[in-house]
Amino acid sequence: MKDQIRKIILKIVDNLWEKNDLKKSEIEINKAPEKFGDYSTNVAMKLARIVKKNPLEIAEIIKEKLSTDSVAQSLIEKIEVAKPGFINFYFSQKAYEKILADILKQGDRYGFSKLGQGKKVMVEFGQPNTHKAITVGHLKSAVSGLSVVKLFEALGYEVIRANFFGDVGMQVAKSTWAMIKKELPSEFEDWKNDKKMEFVNEAYVEGANAFKDNPQAEAEIRKINKDIYAKTDNKNYQWYQKIREWSIEYQNEVFAKLGIEYDRQYPESEVYQDAIKIVEQHQGKIFEESQGAIVYKGKKDGLHTWVFLTKEGNPTYSAKDLALAVKKFSEYDLDLAIVTTSVEQTDYFKAVIKVLEKIDKNFEGKYKHVPFGWLLMNGKKTSSRMGKTIKCVDIVAEAMQLAKEKIAIDKDYSSEQKQEIINKVALAGLKFLILSHEFHKDINYNPEEFIKLNGFSGPFILYSYIRINSIVKKVSAKGGSVSGWDDNLRFESDHEKQLASALLMYSDTVLRAGIEIAPHIICNYLYEVAQKFNSFYENCSIQKAENEVQKKSRLVLAMATGQILKNGLGLLGIETLEKM
């Protein structure tokens, strides 16, 4: 709809002022502030400088021409000119009819665009380490990454979900060392993965402390590290392998609960050899020797110096990330690869990407790092209440506990139904909290109420969706019908019109959120829709509509709203509930 209006305006402008230097990208057609209509354009103000005329005069001329265009006439009910030179549009009933029909016809596919058609993108997110706990940072990565995946899918891309996890290095040696030393409870083997991993994480902490404080332990841990790299067939390696398996199973369980399944998982150990090779291949050109290590000196590119191979000849993470990048493209023929990590790695990835582009020009612009901020409790990274590092499972458990305490669930539901409601509400709250902030900014939350159940929150949107579901069922049961819903709709009140206008903005919003990789835009949008729906709900009864046309119109509007909320929540990785 926006494109249609845009085309018409551009044509008018070209006809009126033949030799204008107006840059088309400067012309904006945007959602107008509520009191000024639905869409607005700045074309007259941009034109003013070029044709040397008062923007208000120009706006009037364009308005005049627009009102004689037949396509514009059918979509737009009213055009207004406002100072300093905006042209504002109000949608027509026909426009509403068309959009509602599209939404209901296309259903779950509504809002998908063709922008990325035929293109492949890989999104890497999650990135936990084996042999230790999955932290709140991994949770943030997982939730954010899933949303990036969904946004790219909505843009029409084929998306490959990838995970890169650390399964080698000193941290795994530390916990392996402590696990061997520790006395295991007799029933240990029968424990589920989550309990085992809790135990392993304690071992990791002990191992890390011993490494710091005890030279004997340090030597033993270094030996274990060597055995792991060499795959020596001894107790050390066997233990490492066992813990690795539990870790991976556990990771998959945790991520599955968050709604994440990967298409490709890259263990760090898999790129180890490639990393060495790739650095050696480009030594002298991109890399040089410095103090025994092989480094990339980034000064000429405005970057720091980064070590790629240590003086012992081991690849650092930079080399592994480099090898990983190359591997991704060779395996999947990608058009784009996205890596999400926390912000502290921003400079680091600048260097990795720079080096990647030096290796092959074809990578230019195709590897993108998306940094996200911390999830902070009262502005701090740690929690005294939960122990030093905040674990992913603790956060999820807290959210569930909060949901359980504060939601009033119909007592007639079975315990399974209740559990499902608690799970989904908690995850909706958690995911919405994370995604409603701009990616690169830190999130501060208050542990007492860190997921909100009302106001600007995921549960509020779920609740609105359920209200819709409930009315639609009730009205349909009483013989209300939506047959022939694609024409003869009539919206009289502002509540109806504003809701319909908001629905009309969905596809523009998805497009923008996708291009900018900004799920918070979706959050803001969904909240606006839900609010407008609730206003409509209070003021415009469906059951008590004055006539059949009104009843049908309102029912269709409610149904379309439900579909939009569902689709939008889907982009955030949030599942809907049918009742609660």
Place this chain on the structure above:
RNA sequence: CCCCUCGUAGUUUAAUGGAUAGAACAUCGGCCUUCUAAGCCGAAUACGAAGGUUCGAUUCCUUCCGAGGGGACCA
């Protein structure tokens, strides 16, 4: 010392260079015999400081103040 990010109501935050800076929580005041009150309606409170560019700056540039992150063998 150098580089990056960020400073918006009491708190958490939004605003592709545009219109009266938009919300939520908390606070105060209304609305359930009526489609799920996790809701609706209303009140009050904010752009760190100073310059500059622009018809127009919260947004872009400079300086200062404040917070966080990064800067060779960790990631």
